[in-house]
Amino acid sequence: MPVNQNDPRVKRTRQLLIQSFMELLEQKKNIYSISVQDITDRATVNRATFYAHFEDKYAxxxxxxxxxxxxxxxxxxxxxxxxxxxxxxxxxxxxxxxxxxxxxxxxxxxxxxxxxxxxxxxxxxxxxxxxxxxxxxxxxxxxxxxxxxxxxxxxxxxxxxxxxxxxxxxxxxxxxxxxxxxxxxxxxxxxxxx
Known part of the structure; x- marks a missing residue:
């Protein structure tokens, strides 16, 4: 089921995932070494939530x-x-x-x-x-x-x-x-x- 991009909860979750990625980036200093699991662990959401918002790591x-x-x-x-x-x-x-x-x-x-x-x-x-x-x-x-x-x-x-x-x-x-x-x-x- 597609997510509604205008829903405030969707925006917050996407922002949380991006913020978690940015924090990891500051630690690891390399985009490529950060996995989806690293991002979801840092954001304290499950992988299914990540994939509800993004098709994959490329997206x-x-x-x-x-x-x-x-x-x-x-x-x-x-x-x-x-x-x-x-x-x-x-x-x-x-x-x-x-x-x-x-x-x-x-x-x-x-x-x-x-x-x-x-x-x-x-x-x-x-x-x-x-x-x-x-x-x-x-x-x-x-x-x-x-x-x-x-x-x-x-x-x-x-x-x-x-x-x-x-x-x-x-x-x-x-x-x-x-x-x-x-x-x-x-x-x-x-x-x-x-």
Missing amino acids: FLECWMREKFQRKLEETLPNCSITNMSSLRTLILTVFDFLARTRQYMTRTPANSQYEPLFEIAMQKELYGLLFRWLSEESSASASQEIVETTALVISWGILGTAVQWSRSSQSRTKEAMVRDVLEVVAAGLAPVM
Whole structure:
């Protein structure tokens, strides 16, 4: 039986599971070493409760990453919206910061790399949503809906892909230099719709 996401009890339970995971993460410092059993033990709920809320650990981790990224966006962007190039720069910087900070909890091994696409897709969906809303409101009248959607899709993956590669590398270039260059490329990519 599906759970009602708007039920306050459901929200509290989900929050309890996520909070328990965060506490474990602070102790273990590695996302991949935390099991569903660890989370439910810490939250003092049974495994059936966990699976009533999340299909599996993958779904849980995707939800956790999406919520964490949403909170970061809310902190850095007023009303979680883009209004101009300055707020677009803030968005790009936020993605770079977020990935750099999150990377400390992601020890890369072949066994653990299975989770990274989940995190990247969760973040890309959030980026796409923000960009699509902004471009839908600000695009020129001559820009078709298809071009707006495609532009938001390409730019969201471009920002995220660049930030992912930068966060995985030895970071020989500064974050500020990368953000400046990404903003320049993104601004050029906006030309067909702005």
